Amino acid sequence: xxxxxxxxxxxxxxxxxxxxxxxxxxxxxxxxxxxxxxxxxxxxxxxxxxxxxxxxxxxxxxxxxxxxxxxxxxxxxxxxxxxxxxxxxxxxxxxxxxxxxxxxxxxxxxxxxxxxxxxxxxxxxxxxxxxxxxxxxxxxxxxxxxxxxxxxxxxxxxxxxxxxxxxxxxxxxxxxxxxxxxxxxxxxxxxxxxxxxxxxxx
Amino acid sequence: xxxxxxxxxxxxxxxxxxxxxxxxxxxxxxxxxxxxxxxxxxxxxxxxxxxxxxxxxxxxxxxxxxxxxxxxxxxxxxxxxxxxxxxxxxxxxxxxxxxxxxxxxxxxxxxxxxxxxxxxxxxxxxxxxxxxxxxxxxxxxxxxxxxxxxxxxxxxxxxxxxxxxxxxxxxxxxxxxxxxxxxxxxxxxxxxxxxxxxxxxx
Numbered sequence: 257x258x259x260x261x262x263x264x265x266x267x268x269x270x271x272x273x274x275x276x277x278x279x280x281x282x283x284x285x286x287x288x289x290x291x292x293x294x295x296x297x298x299x300x301x302x303x304x305x306x307x308x309x310x311x312x313x314x315x316x317x318x319x320x321x322x323x324x325x326x327x328x329x330x331x332x333x334x335x336x337x338x339x340x341x342x343x344x345x346x347x348x349x350x351x352x353x354x355x356x357x358x359x360x361x362x363x364x365x366x367x368x369x370x371x372x373x374x375x376x377x378x379x380x381x382x383x384x385x386x387x388x389x390x391x392x393x394x395x396x397x398x399x400x401x402x403x404x405x406x407x408x409x410x411x412x413x414x415x416x417x418x419x420x421x422x423x424x425x426x427x428x429x430x431x432x433x434x435x436x437x438x439x440x441x442x443x444x445x446x447x448x449x450x451x452x453x454x455x456x457x458x
Numbered sequence: 459x460x461x462x463x464x465x466x467x468x469x470x471x472x473x474x475x476x477x478x479x480x481x482x483x484x485x486x487x488x489x490x491x492x493x494x495x496x497x498x499x500x501x502x503x504x505x506x507x508x509x510x511x512x513x514x515x516x517x518x519x520x521x522x523x524x525x526x527x528x529x530x531x532x533x534x535x536x537x538x539x540x541x542x543x544x545x546x547x548x549x550x551x552x553x554x555x556x557x558x559x560x561x562x563x564x565x566x567x568x569x570x571x572x573x574x575x576x577x578x579x580x581x582x583x584x585x586x587x588x589x590x591x592x593x594x595x596x597x598x599x600x601x602x603x604x605x606x607x608x609x610x611x612x613x614x615x616x617x618x619x620x621x622x623x624x625x626x627x628x629x630x631x632x633x634x635x636x637x638x639x640x641x642x643x644x645x646x647x648x649x650x651x652x653x654x655x656x657x658x659x660x
Contacts, residue, residue: 260551261524267509270502274487285476287548289506290513290522297510300472301503304491307469308499311492320492322463346489349462 264290316387318363318380320345328360335359337394341384341413343367343406347399359397362387367400367409376412384413388420395423402429466492518589520565520582522547530562537561539596543586543615545569545608549601561599564589569602569611578614586615590622597625604631 260268264286272282289297313319314326317339321327328334328348338359342348348361364379387393396417400406414424429447431440440448462470466488473484491499515521516528519541523529530536530550540561544550550563566581589595598619602608616626631649633642642650 260547261513261522261528263505263509263512263524264522267505270505275490276483276486281478283548283551284478286509287546288477290509292510294510297506301506303465303469303472304499304503304506307465307488307492308494308496310465311463320463320466322465326463344489345462346485349485 313363316383317361318365318383319348319361333358337392338397339384339387339393339395340397340399341410342399343401343409347401351399359395364400364409367405368412369405379409381413381416385416388417388422393420393422395425398424398426402427515565518585519563520567520585521550521563535560539594540599541586541589541595541597542599542601543612544601545603545611549603553601561597566602566611569607570614571607581611583615583618587618590619590624595622595624597627600626600628604629 267289268279268282268286270282271277271285272279274282277285289300292300310322311320312323314321314329316329317326319326319328324330335358339362340351340357340359341362341364342351343364343366345363348363351357351361362380362384364381364384366374366379368374368376368379388396396413398410398413400410410426417424428451429444430451431437431444431448437445469491470481470484470488473479473487474481476484479487491502494502512524513522514525516523516531518531519528521528521530526532537560541564542553542559542561543564543566544553545566545568547565547567550565553559553563564582564586566583566586568576568581570576570578570581590598598615600612600615602612612628619626630653631646632653633639633646633650639647
């Protein structure tokens with residue numbers, strides 16, 4: 257595309273490298289940047305550099321933090337005896353949106369995936385084991401995704417954790433709230449049936 | 459969302475300001491930036507600043523350029539006597555993808571839109587008039603979008619250009635190539651019928 261100057265082509269290429277952004281969207285975004293006031297474009301660039309420079313992993317739970325402990329590990333309002341194990345920092349965000357969970361987290365930064373050459377050693381598992389071996393942990397909730405790789409990772413960890421004698425649980429399977437039975441797949445319906453509970457009559 | 463550090467929240471907000479990027483996508487993109495090597499994140503930030511700093515508007519056609527005339531206005535292979543008037547630099551890209559047009563362009567940077575408080579004075583119309591009054595222009599093709607505002611802008615310009623005695627044309631309306639009659643709207647079908655042409659039998 258010789259009809260756009262090189263700096264614009266380069267910016268478009270940068271946007272096109274982002275996940276889920278195709279060529280046309282990338283062009284649209286690059287044009288949007290050009291339409292911004294100088295100050296706003298600089299703020300965008302600075303936000304990238306600032307995030308990249310100042311965000312580290314929490315030494316305890318491996319979630320993102322701006323240096324030192326993450327806010328959840330630093331808070332004494334959170335139950336330190338329960339650890340929710342998730343694959344990705346985004347899953348922490350998802351769990352927190354529910355406002356139900358009061359314990360702490362451990363972020364694996366991936367799941368075991370032989371297809372993608374990701375083995376246990378590529379995940380933040382050692383730091384989880386040292387947290388558990390340090391004692392004081394009552395329960396570990398496996399909150400990896402309910403897909404093959406998430407399941408395999410949860411099972412692998414459950415086996416690793418067994419010698420510590422800690423209770424290891426898994427998030428419940430079932431039909432999603434607001435979902436329709438009609439559209440639920442067989443596996444989900446089977447799990448929902450297996451996991452059925454007494455109705456609380458108040 | 460107190461559970462993510464401020465620099466990450468800020469970067470997410472920056473992405474969320476981009477057109478067509480919602481909250482969840484913005485988070486995904488911000489996390490992707492964090493996963494990049496330092497060098498790549500810097501290249502992204504630099505591309506933004508570089509594009510913003512070095513890209514100007516072509517003094518003749520108002521398309522984006524990296525200083526001086528744009529490649530199309532600078533090329534002596536392009537027919538200087540035909541001007542294709544478009545609303546946006548992206549439309550230049552779209553026209554060029556067709557490899558059919560051999561003339562030059564004029565970018566209005568918008569269309570007349572009373573709803574959005576955009577009047578003729580907000581568009582690059584004066585520079586178009588001065589190009590035409592300088593002489594040597596044989597035809598002006600109105601290639602604004604075939605919607606209400608694009609139509610109004612094309613008509614407005616056609617009236618402005620009439621005193622110059624230049625031929626003013628409009629892109630053809632009709633069913634898109636590869637489209638289905640079944641899905642064409644009434645207005646398009648009517649225009650396609652009105653614009654019907656003899657079949658060239660070879």
